[in-house]
Amino acid sequence: MARVTSDSLPVRALARRIPVGRAPGRRFLLGLAGPPGAGKSTLAQRLRDELAAAGHPAAVAPMDGYHLRNEILRARGALERKGEPDTFDAAGFVADLRTLRQAPIGEPVPWPLFDRAVDEPTEGGLIVRDEQIVLVEGNYLLLTDAEAPGWSAVRGLLDACWYLDAPREILTERLVRRHIAGGRTPDDAEVKVRDSDLRNAELIAVSRGRADLTLSAAGDGYRIG
Numbered sequence: 001m002a003r004v005t006s007d008s009l010p011v012r013a014l015a016r017r018i019p020v021g022r023a024p025g026r027r028f029l030l031g032l033a034g035p036p037g038a039g040k041s042t043l044a045q046r047l048r049d050e051l052a053a054a055g056h057p058a059a060v061a062p063m064d065g066y067h068l069r070n071e072i073l074r075a076r077g078a079l080e081r082k083g084e085p086d087t088f089d090a091a092g093f094v095a096d097l098r099t100l101r102q103a104p105i106g107e108p109v110p111w112p113l114f115d116r117a118v119d120e121p122t123e124g125g126l127i128v129r130d131e132q133i134v135l136v137e138g139n140y141l142l143l144t145d146a147e148a149p150g151w152s153a154v155r156g157l158l159d160a161c162w163y164l165d166a167p168r169e170i171l172t173e174r175l176v177r178r179h180i181a182g183g184r185t186p187d188d189a190e191v192k193v194r195d196s197d198l199r200n201a202e203l204i205a206v207s208r209g210r211a212d213l214t215l216s217a218a219g220d221g222y223r224i225g
C-alpha cells in the first residue's frame, strides 16, 4: 500500500486525470514542465507505468535530448551555460513535437534522448510508434518567445501541460548531489547550482501560472496546487 499523506494523491489518481480518449486517431501530448531537479522525469516514468497498467501504453519524450552538442556549445562559448534555453535546439524540438502530433499511430517517430554518462544527446534513442499518449517532459515547455526566443510554439502543440514544483532547498540539495555524482567537486557543484540551475529555475517559475495543473511531491504521492 502506497504511503500517501492526507492531502496528496497517489500517482494512479493523477494518471486517471489524463483524458486518454480525447484525441481519437492521433496522439495526446501531455507536457510536464518545471524547474531542474523537480522530479519531472521521475513523475513521467511513474505516470507511464500507471497508464500501462491501466491498458494505455504511453511514451516518455524528454526535452533533454534537444541539448545542443558540446562541440557546438564550445564553438559558441556557451558550454558553461549549458542548460539555459538557448543551449537547446528549440526549433528541432518544436518540429518533432509537430511530427508526434501529426504522424499516424503505428508509424515510427524517432526521438533523441540525453545520455548523462557522456553528457550528449543520442539521436533516435527512442522510437515512439504505437503509443497514443506521450508524456513530454522538460524545463521550458511553458516559456514564451519574450522570455526565451523559440519556445512559444511548444505550448500550442501540447494538449495539456502540468507543472511540477519543489522548494528551492530541495532543488538545491538534489542538484548538488547530481553534479557531484557526475564528477564535479562539492564546491564546483554548488557554484553550478547557484549560478546556473537556480537561475534557470527562476526563469521557469515565471511560467508556472500558465500550467493546467500545478503539482508538488508529498509523501509517495503528489499534492495539487
Ligand SMILES: Nc1ncnc2c1ncn2[C@@H]1O[C@H](COP(=O)(O)OP(=O)(O)OP(=O)(O)O)[C@@H](O)[C@H]1O
Residues within 6 Å of the ligand: 034, 035, 036, 037, 038, 039, 040, 041, 042, 043, 138, 139, 174, 217, 218
Ligand atoms: N517524489 C519524489 N520524492 C523524492 N525524491 C524524488 C521525487 N521525485 C524525484 N526525486 C528525486 O529527485 C531527483 C531529481 O529527479 P528527476 O531527475 O526526476 O528530476 P527532473 O525534474 O527530471 O530534473 P531535470 O530537469 O534536471 O532533468 C532524483 O534523484 C529523484 O530520484
Ligand SMILES: [Mg+2]
Residues within 6 Å of the ligand: 040, 041, 042
Ligand atoms: Mg529530467
